[in-house]
Amino acid sequence: MKTFSANSSLNVCSRWRKRRPLPLFRAKLSSKTLSTVTSNEEDPLVSGLLVVSGLGSFRASMDGVPLSTSGPIDPPFTDYSKRVMYRGFDVTDFLKNQKDSRDEIVGVVDRSHWDHRPILTKSIVKFDLLPRGPTTVMAQLFLSTAKGKMHVVLPTQDGEDGDDMWQVSRGHIRESDLFTGEIVDLGIMIEMDGWDTIQSWTNAVDSSMLEPNRWIPPSLYETDQSLQYRWDAISVKSGAKSPEERSKTSDPKFFASPIGRLVPSEIPPLLPMERISPDEVHNLGSGRWLFDFGKAFSGMLHFDEGIPHPIVPDDYPRGHGFKAASENGDSFITVIYGESLEMSTGDINRVLVAGLGLHDGGPRHVSNPKGYTTDVPCFPPDHDGILSQRDVFVISKEKEISSRIARELFRQPHFTTHAFRFAEVCCTKDPPAGVHALLYRTAVPNWGSFSSSNVLLNGGYELVKNAMVSNMLSVQSDCPHREKLPYGGDLVANSPAALHFFDMSAFYKKTVLDWLDSQWDNGAYTETSMWQDLNDYAGIGRGAGETVWASAPPVLTVRYFQHYDDVDFLRISLPSHIRWLDFLNREFNAGMKEKGFANDLKGYQGDGSGLGDWLALRDRDTWLTHTAFYMASARAVAYISRELGDKDMQQKAFAKAEDIRSRISRLYLKNGKDTFDFPEEGNSYATPGPEMSLFSRIVPGEKRCVVLKNYFKRSGSRWPGDEEKLFLQELKNKTYIHDMLEKGELIEEDDTYWMGWSQWQGFNEGIFGIRYSLKTLSDMGFHNIALRKASGFGFGTPEYMLRHNATSLWETWWRSEDLYSRNHPMLGALAEWMSSSVAGVALHPTTTGGRRVLFWPRFPKSAGMIQHASATQGTQIGDFAIAWRFENLPSDKSLYNAASVKIRIRFLIPPGGEAILRLPPPTSHRTKVWISRSDYFPDLLQVRYDAGLKCRQRRRRRLGFPFR
Secondary structure (H helix, E strand, C coil): CCCCCCCCCCHHHHHHHCCCCCEEEEEEEHHHHHHHCCCHHHHHHCEEEEEEEECCCCEECCEECCCCCCCCCCCCCCCCCCEEEEEEEECCHHCCCCCCCCCEEEEEEECCCCCCCCCCCCCCCCHHCCCCCCCCEEEEEEEECCCCCCEECCCCCCCCCCCEEEEEEEEEEEECCCCCCCCHHHHHCCCCCCCCCCHCCCCCCCCCCCCCCCCCCCCCCCCCCCCHHHHHHHHHHCCCCCCCCHHCCCCCCCCCCCCCCECCCCCCCCEEEEEEECEEEEEEEECEEEEEEEEEEEEEEECCCCCCCCCCCCCCCCCCCHHHHHHHCCEEEEEEEEEEEECCCEEEEHHHHHHHHCCCCCCCCCCCCCCCCCCCCCHHHHHCCCCCCCEEEEEECHHHHHHCCCCHCCCCCCCCCEEEEEEECCCCCCCCCCCCEEEEEECCCCCEEEEECCHHHHHHHHHHHHHHHHEEEECCCCCEEEECCCCCHHHHHHHCCCCCHHCHHHHHHHHHHHHHHHHCCCCCCECCCCCEEEEECCCCCCCCCCCHHHHHHHHHHHHHHHHHHHHHHHHHHHHHHHHHHHHHHHHCCCCCCHHHCCCCCCCCCCCCCCCCCCCCCCCCCCHEEEEEEHHHHHHHHHHHHCCCHHHHHHHHHHHHHHHHHHHHHHHHHCCCCCCCCCCCCCCCCEEECHHHHHCCCCCCHHHHHHHHHHHHCCEEEECCCCCHHHHHHCCCCCHHHHHHHHHHEEEEECCCCEEEEEECCCCCCCHHHHHHHHHHHHCCCCHHHHHHEEEEEEEHHHHHHHHHHCCCCCCCCCCCCCCCCCCCCHHHHHHHHHHHHHHHHHEEECCCCCCEEEECCCCCCCCCCCCEEEEEEEEEEHHHHHEEECCCCCCCCCHHHCCEEEEEEEEECCCCCEEEEECCCCCCCCCCCCCCCCCCCCCCCHHHHHHHHHHHHHHCCCCCCCCC
């Protein structure tokens, strides 16, 4: 298929509306070609390796047998103009086990380019800044012989006609999009059944008309746009280059971007990691059926018994119509996905999961006004103003018999994922049978766990993990429906939690490489690994993302090395990190001045330019986060340089980091109150503040205790959020009001009730302050207060989310029905704190490669809060584990506070591992410590099975887990 010319008379929307079903590619390896390799008995064929890549996603087959895993995103997301990944498939058995000479067929189903879609104005994702191009396949087959000869056949290139050739035809997928979903024509699917087998092979016709079952020679990918041209164009847009610095090249004729270097796939594929049965099925009327799967995740529906028989209602429910099919007399089944329900109607809240953030209010939501999407060019008309997550399965009137057969055989979409807990299926007379959901994520291994006697802690841990799992779709995204983009700030905040949950060795290496590809020529890093101009306004200019977000690459490199000891990767990444530090050295002070920050912070009271401790309840100290992560970047470069033996760079970077630390300390301790606050009229309210200074070792040693003491002077406040106000307007029960006032969940001022947030029995901190506060409190002897924050009740706590039926972490501490995501790991740092502080196992601060851990359990002052905890931390050499519990507790729980107890602690250290044990100081002269060693290795699998048996029984009986 020819690439659209940039000078086409059609605009982008007109081209998009003329789009046709997605292509199928196939090639024939003739028996004649194969016999030239296999017929030599002295040098026989020993292996066949098929390498394939497709933009944007592909699935390969041979002789009708699927080769690819069923993951919907392959290759993984990268800047395709810089780096494209391919996969290899061992097809030796197909080639060696032939009983007779016959031709072999390679098939490739391809989805349109991730960003090959119209540029929707008002969209969060800016597709014009991403590499763009037509649906493309790259493949070839390597045949190796016993004597080492290599034969390359079936390359995807322009070639003369012969026995071995590629063909292309339109297929059964009318449309496939990661932000909306798929439209599948079931009639065409069954008519083209077997298209990738020799029985269906026909010679290509010489025609530019591409229709289903009409096979023609494919076109060679064509563009005259160079990488330098593309890079210069977006560099000028970002401010990383001036127009005068742009290379003098003529404008290209074609819109397609250049394709980057081909590299082997760097991470595991997306796989279906869990099969989930619905908890409940509800009849919404008009042929709509609501499936509740009990938790939020990313994936799709799977129809075990095929697509159900559709009915055609007089009027389709909002969002379920498909005009093109209805006008043709075709019937169809639609599936709409979502995380939550509309409180007033009980159907799915489509606004909250609107792709690209595009919706018209829904119509009751206020973040976007009614009619917001009516003037958005190319907006899909069938989505009724809300860019919905939905799949459509068309049953053709003209192909009724084949459609019926296909309906019985079809199981699930191909190249899309949705974020959901609920799914609406429409329209059928009876509830569809055999419906399950498949949870998809990048198949990195699980290797961390946490459990305790405190159900609120366990619930918070599960909220974080479910959100993390939902957002691992070849990049670590912020939310799995709205943007699907990797943000640097989120990685800085919650990569410690991800490194606890999973083996991220391949995943985070690929993540840093993505950022290296996107680094501007002047050394600046971007806010996302593919530049989207999303928060550059909050950075220091010249193309740099907000300083914290743009500091993710060096910070993540250090954390990666501590876990995996990859010295070669340090050598690859250090030059880029040095360029980033050089950029900061040149531009930081001037950039901060342009943003309105005075050198001495005169008049500064927080909330300057920047994102800072994003979505905190307090004011945000953006100067502190900008400057502290300039320091963090310098520290990261110093650390990496030391590991590589570059003493000169180590000293320079460390000197810069120390100079920045000294400046922060001097300014924030200038007010004479030792509160670590603004130089002028500090109020101790902004975040992050003292907790960051203590966690990051900014405060001098002699000041740490007094700064911590003053930190405890902070207090909570009230929250005027919209959803909370609506709740309070309906709050009439006096007993309930009194109970909430007693617990501190409500504040009464002038006969008006406000939702209140607590400083010490909940969270007010944002994306970064959560980790700083919890770790500072636990490490400095106030673990009991950290436990109170994490297991508190009311607004600003995980309990508040659980109370409102959350199954994954929210983007905010407050409820949002239309703007902020309900499936977002941004606030997830508390999960790593649970394993490292509550249970007490974490990598030792000085380790590399995860060889040494620190066992440091912090025990509560009373068993009333928690009686036991356990955790596992995976490493490259094996699992380290800890479990502790209080024993000899009195039967009367009211005596827990004064009880003398025995604490039993068990550790597991894998062969070759080292561990440091740090226990709290004795509270009495009667305290005694015994240490013994096991002579045999326990059956951990059986122990874990037995421990989880009670939970499984409760889930099967649907008893739930009370958390009050």
